[in-house]
Amino acid sequence: MMMRPRNRQSMLRLFFAGALFAGAGPALGSDDLEPYKMMRSLQFIQDAVVLGDHSAGEMQRFLLKTLDQRLRSAGPETFRDTRNVDAAFIFTMSGGNPQTLEYLASRDIEGEFDTRLSRVLRRYLQGQGISALPAFEELVKEYGDTAVGPYLALVVGNVSAGTEPQKALEYFDKVRLLAPGTNLEEAALRRSLVIALQVSDFTRAMDLSGKYVRRFLYSPYASQFVDMFVQLVVDGDGKIQQSQWTDVVATMDDERAQEFYLRVARRALLAGKKDLARDAASFADQRAVGPAKADDVVGQLYGHLAEISTSKVTDAAKSLSQIPDAALSDRDRNLRDAAKNIAEQILMPPAAAVPLAVSKPVDEKTEPSAAPRAQPVSAGVQQVADRTSDFQSYVDNSRSKLKQIDDLLEEEAQ
Numbered sequence: 001m002m003m004r005p006r007n008r009q010s011m012l013r014l015f016f017a018g019a020l021f022a023g024a025g026p027a028l029g030s031d032d033l034e035p036y037k038m039m040r041s042l043q044f045i046q047d048a049v050v051l052g053d054h055s056a057g058e059m060q061r062f063l064l065k066t067l068d069q070r071l072r073s074a075g076p077e078t079f080r081d082t083r084n085v086d087a088a089f090i091f092t093m094s095g096g097n098p099q100t101l102e103y104l105a106s107r108d109i110e111g112e113f114d115t116r117l118s119r120v121l122r123r124y125l126q127g128q129g130i131s132a133l134p135a136f137e138e139l140v141k142e143y144g145d146t147a148v149g150p151y152l153a154l155v156v157g158n159v160s161a162g163t164e165p166q167k168a169l170e171y172f173d174k175v176r177l178l179a180p181g182t183n184l185e186e187a188a189l190r191r192s193l194v195i196a197l198q199v200s201d202f203t204r205a206m207d208l209s210g211k212y213v214r215r216f217l218y219s220p221y222a223s224q225f226v227d228m229f230v231q232l233v234v235d236g237d238g239k240i241q242q243s244q245w246t247d248v249v250a251t252m253d254d255e256r257a258q259e260f261y262l263r264v265a266r267r268a269l270l271a272g273k274k275d276l277a278r279d280a281a282s283f284a285d286q287r288a289v290g291p292a293k294a295d296d297v298v299g300q301l302y303g304h305l306a307e308i309s310t311s312k313v314t315d316a317a318k319s320l321s322q323i324p325d326a327a328l329s330d331r332d333r334n335l336r337d338a339a340k341n342i343a344e345q346i347l348m349p350p351a352a353a354v355p356l357a358v359s360k361p362v363d364e365k366t367e368p369s370a371a372p373r374a375q376p377v378s379a380g381v382q383q384v385a386d387r388t389s390d391f392q393s394y395v396d397n398s399r400s401k402l403k404q405i406d407d408l409l410e411e412e413a414q
Helices: 005-028 035-050 054-073 076-080 082-092 098-106 115-125 130-143 149-160 165-178 183-198 202-216 222-235 242-249 254-270 274-287 290-307 313-321 330-347 377-413
Strands: none
Touching: 035 054, 035 082, 035 183, 054 082, 054 098, 076 082, 082 098, 082 115, 098 115, 115 130, 115 149, 130 149, 149 165, 149 183, 165 183, 183 202, 183 222, 202 222, 202 242, 222 242, 222 254, 222 274, 242 254, 242 274, 254 274
């Protein structure tokens, strides 16, 4: 069987990562391995992780710890090489021990470390990044396309996202330009998507989503992206064309595509977008293949739930009753049974209305005194009110049943 290109790339990365550590192993515990070389190894591993090699996560944790120890044990002469100084800054912005930069900067007697950068990073790590934003922006310009540049741009994008979202998007775009295919680009794409959704820029959000799926679908952070992509599809319903997002989903493997469609169906139901829920449930059924074929029953379940509040409620109730217990989890089975019960109550006719009492017309040949006496007007009004009240109670009751479905779906989503 031919190996998929993605799998071949993953195996090659693991092979080279293994070779790297096998060759560096004896030296990792020594003091002569340059920090910048160790930083390159860390970057290699971090990029491999977001490209789908989750097994490299343990290597990442090991190297972060080892590099931390190496930086702390390095003598002043080590940092006469600016590459090692850059490695210390990058380490701090790559998930390394934040106290290490403080340790190194406090012992820098030769002025090797940029005190401005050390100072603003300290404020950022202390949660005071907003106050340091002007200084950060100047440093981003100064460091430009150096090794520190894209890391610094990512930090500044994070800092400015809450107050100046458009400016943050520009910084994230800069990161993607300077560091394509890396863990930095993966982070920049996700964070850009958050902002695009916040400002309802659906065009930009669709473009970002397409790039993410093509490059980082197998990242360990992809679940965060999928949450946002589902939100984009549901919130953007009517604002973006269905073909735009289905074309993106078409590039996913069947298992992920089916899961995505089911999540769209669930969220669309909660949002009251029944047409979208039905379409998504149908798409999930189409992408169910092999062992996942049994899961298409869940798609049918959500599709039928979307029909309960429509004129097709009778067919929906019948279809729900035909879903076998064995094909559903306990949670979905309870949801199915509750929905069946609600559908049956919706179909139950309202209480028979009390007929209005209308006075019998007077026959022309009958003396007025012989005509039956008409009911008082107040009695007729009261009967109309009673009948209206009965019907309104039925409507209110039906609405409450539909509200129960929303509540059940909300419990399911949680």
